[in-house]
Amino acid sequence: xxxxxxxxxxxxxxxxxxxxxxxxxxxxxxxxxxxxxxxxxxxxxxxxxxxxxxxxxxxxxxxxxxxxxxxxxxxxxxxxxxxxxxxxxxxxxxxxxxxxxxxxxxxxxxxxxxxxxxxxxxxxxxxxxxxxxxxxxxxxxxxxxxxxxxxxxxxxxxxxxxxxxxxxxxxxxxxxxxxxxxxxxxxxxxxxxxxxxxxxxxxxxxxxxxxxxxxxxxxxxxxxxxxxxxxxxxxxxxxxxxxxxxxxxxxxxxxxxxxxxxxxxxxxxxxxxxxxxxxxxxxxxxxxxxxxxxxxxxxxxxxxxxxxxxxxxxxxxxxxxxxxxxxxxxxxx
Numbered sequence: 075x076x077x078x079x080x081x082x083x084x085x086x087x088x089x090x091x092x093x094x095x096x097x098x099x100x101x102x103x104x105x106x107x108x109x110x111x112x113x114x115x116x117x118x119x120x121x122x123x124x125x126x127x128x129x130x131x132x133x134x135x136x137x138x139x140x141x142x143x144x145x146x147x148x149x150x151x152x153x154x155x156x157x158x159x160x161x162x163x164x165x166x167x168x169x170x171x172x173x174x175x176x177x178x179x180x181x182x183x184x185x186x187x188x189x190x191x192x193x194x195x196x197x198x199x200x201x202x203x204x205x206x207x208x209x210x211x212x213x214x215x216x217x218x219x220x221x222x223x224x225x226x227x228x229x230x231x232x233x234x235x236x237x238x239x240x241x242x243x244x245x246x247x248x249x250x251x252x253x254x255x256x257x258x259x260x261x262x263x264x265x266x267x268x269x270x271x272x273x274x275x276x277x278x279x280x281x282x283x284x285x286x287x288x289x290x291x292x293x294x295x296x297x298x299x300x301x302x303x304x305x306x307x308x309x310x311x312x313x314x315x316x317x318x319x320x321x322x323x324x325x326x327x328x329x330x331x332x333x334x335x336x337x338x339x340x341x342x343x344x345x346x347x348x349x350x351x352x353x354x355x356x357x358x359x360x361x362x363x364x365x366x367x368x369x370x371x372x373x374x375x376x377x378x379x380x381x382x383x384x385x386x387x388x389x390x391x392x393x394x395x396x397x398x399x400x401x402x403x404x405x406x407x
Contacts, residue, residue, distance in 0.1 A: 082158075086152060093119070097111045099137045103133040103134035104131060119146065170222065178227055178243055181243050181246065184243060185201055185250070186267075187209065187253060189255065190210045190214070190217050190221050190253075194210065197253060210226055211228075211231060211233040211238055212228055234262040236266060244267060250277070252294075253279065257280055257281055257282055260285075263278075264276055267293070276294045277295065277297075278297055281301070283301070335391075336388065337387070337388040338386075341384040345388075347381060348381065349382075350376055353382070361390055364389045366387070366389075368385070
């Protein structure tokens with residue numbers, strides 16, 4: 075607990091003690107009902123002074139005089155503590171916002187997540203596990219504050235506004251994931267993001283199947299339909315449970331050893347124009363090339379003599395340790 079909050083706690087406690095003592099004392103000296111004594115105490119401490127009820131005995135007046143001298147000071151002290159806390163909160167938020175803005179300004183090749191609800195928080199969990207930098211854009215102030223306390227970079231604002239997207243670094247980002255609550259907002263966010271940065275990769279959900287075409291027309295590269303995927307997964311879990319468990323292991327259980335990765339081959343890559351069997355050595359022997367994506371063609375289970383060409387995307391499966399060793403030893407550009 076900060077010093078200002080301790081002061082406020084002490085002031086409120088002191089104020090309550092004075093009010094209780096004053097109420098009981100006035101009721102004793104003036105023979106008033108407790109409510110009348112409380113009424114006089116409140117109007118006296120707040121310096122309102124209606125004057126409808128006043129002490130008439132000498133003991134009551136002297137007692138109220140002592141209460142006023144001590145009580146008004148406690149009230150002033152309480153207001154000072156409250157102002158101190160408000161100022162402290164504002165300064166803390168300004169410093170936090172300034173630090174966060176500087177961090178976002180340094181980001182490159184990051185992902186912008188529009189919406190910090192249930193979908194957005196799950197997206198952040200995966201991105202964090204993959205060590206991919208990301209920034210939230212959320213319109214709910216309380217949710218933004220909560221995300222910042224958890225260590226996430228979060229901007230308060232409307233993801234459909236150009237200025238907010240630019241402040242999130244959209245011109246330097248690798249892509250945008252729209253995870254807003256309604257399809258209409260996601261369509262508008264996709265339109266805005268595509269207009270600001272035409273080279274972005276944009277992924278968006280469609281709760282209504284009829285929105286899929288609209289999102290694609292707006293500029294989304296990939297549209298996810300949760301209802302279709304959920305229904306398909308439930309059916310497959312019933313028919314082919316082992317296969318579904320393997321897929322969940324590869325895509326959702328990031329703490330397990332088996333991982334699925336993709337490697338994009340550029341013209342400068344040392345992997346280009348080499349046969350698959352020549353790409354691995356003993357140090358990374360437990361890595362398997364599952365498929366090669368070449369243009370719109372998918373080559374499943376490629377042979378060892380198949381060559382890797384610039385522009386290919388390799389889908390690779392292996393342990394996290396072998397995949398990391400592969401990146402640093404075998405496929406160094």
